Amino acid sequence: MSSTPIIAPSILASDFSRLGEECRAVEAAGADWLHIDVMDGHFVPNITIGPDVVKALKPHVKIPFDVHLMIAPVDPYLEAFVAAGADLLSVHPESGPHLHRTVKRIRELGAKAGVVFNPSTDVSAIEWIIEDIDLMLVMSVNPGFGGQSFIAGQLRKVERLRQMIDASGCDIILEVDGGVTPDTAPQCIAAGATALVAGSAVFRGGPAKYADNIRALRGG
Numbered sequence: 481m482s483s484t485p486i487i488a489p490s491i492l493a494s495d496f497s498r499l500g501e502e503c504r505a506v507e508a509a510g511a512d513w514l515h516i517d518v519m520d521g522h523f524v525p526n527i528t529i530g531p532d533v534v535k536a537l538k539p540h541v542k543i544p545f546d547v548h549l550m551i552a553p554v555d556p557y558l559e560a561f562v563a564a565g566a567d568l569l570s571v572h573p574e575s576g577p578h579l580h581r582t583v584k585r586i587r588e589l590g591a592k593a594g595v596v597f598n599p600s601t602d603v604s605a606i607e608w609i610i611e612d613i614d615l616m617l618v619m620s621v622n623p624g625f626g627g628q629s630f631i632a633g634q635l636r637k638v639e640r641l642r643q644m645i646d647a648s649g650c651d652i653i654l655e656v657d658g659g660v661t662p663d664t665a666p667q668c669i670a671a672g673a674t675a676l677v678a679g680s681a682v683f684r685g686g687p688a689k690y691a692d693n694i695r696a697l698r699g700g
Contacts, residue, residue, distance in 0.1 A: 485665070486653065486675035487694050488513035488546045491537075492528065493679030499533070500540040506682060509690035513546040513568070515657070515677045518561070520551035523575055524624035531557070531564040538565035546677075548596060548657070550623050551575065555582055562589040570594030570617050573605040580609045587612070594655075598623060599631055603640050610648045616641050618673075621658030630659030635671045642672025662696040669699075 489511045494502035503514055516534060521527040534547065544567035551557060552575040561569055569591045573579045583593035594615035595606050599622060606613055618638050621628035638656060645652045656668040657677035665676055682693045 484698060485669055485673065486512040486655075487682075487697055488515035488655070488675060488677045489682040489690075489694070490515040490517060490657070490677050490679035492517045493683040495683075500537060502683070502687075503537055503540045505687040506690050506694075507541040507543050509687075510694045511543060511682070511690075513544045513675070514541060515546045515548065516566075518547060518549050518551060519624060523552040523572070524550040526624045531560040534561060534566065535564040544568060546570070546594075546655075548594075548617065548677075549575070555585070558582070558585055559589060562586070562591045566591050568592040568594055568615055570596050570615060572596045572598065572623075573601060574598070579605065580612065583609065583612050587614075594653075596623075597637060597641075599634060603637060603644065607644070610644065610652070611650060613650075613652055615653040615655060615675075616645070617655045617657055617677075619658050620656055620660070620664075620668075623658075628659055630661070630664045632667075634658075635667055638668060638671035638673055645672075660697065662699075665697045666699060 489506040519526045519528040546568045547566035548570045554571045554575040569586045586593035592614035596617040620631050620634040653675050654673050655675035656673045660676050660678040661681045
């Protein structure tokens with residue numbers, strides 16, 4: 481397990497009027513991935529973007545697209561988002577009837593498959609399908625809006641998932657999203673996270689600050 485976390489800026493906190501420029505700016509500032517939050521106004525109380533926007537952004541950067549689908553039902557949209565450029569595609573256990581079938585389908589389409597844990601989602605959701613998962617994403621806020629405060633109790637979930645990953649022997653990325661700042665990032669890493677999603681902590685201050693903001697999340 482690397483001590484240097486993957487940093488995935490969430491474009492939810494960027495300036496939507498110049499999205500391509502924002503993506504290029506965080507890549508130039510040292511971001512490892514681009515995190516894209518897709519919300520349907522049904523599964524979560526907000527509406528963001530669809531596959532066409534993902535496709536439009538793809539030529540702007542070379543870093544992987546980490547796409548988090550907060551939509552239900554999710555299965556009808558997997559193909560469209562992979563075709564649009566998703567390198568990692570994460571879904572919620574609650575967004576479809578057959579999680580195993582969903583993650584297998586994501587892999588069949590050529591993307592890495594992630595499973596997302598809402599604050600109340602139990603780790604047992606993946607216990608019997610852990611070998612088919614490439615990424616686990618722990619939400620340290622309730623999904624649907626950016627800028628929320630970190631729920632410290634979710635660190636125990638990160639610790640438990642780290643134990644499960646290590647025991648399985650599988651190479652699975654453990655990601656945390658929600659309220660990640662230079663103060664909470666070290667707690668997430670200490671609990672076992674290997675990737676961090678950050679929105680306002682990266683994008684505050686404008687493009688001139690992005691590199692410093694990313695460095696601060698890495699503890700530098």
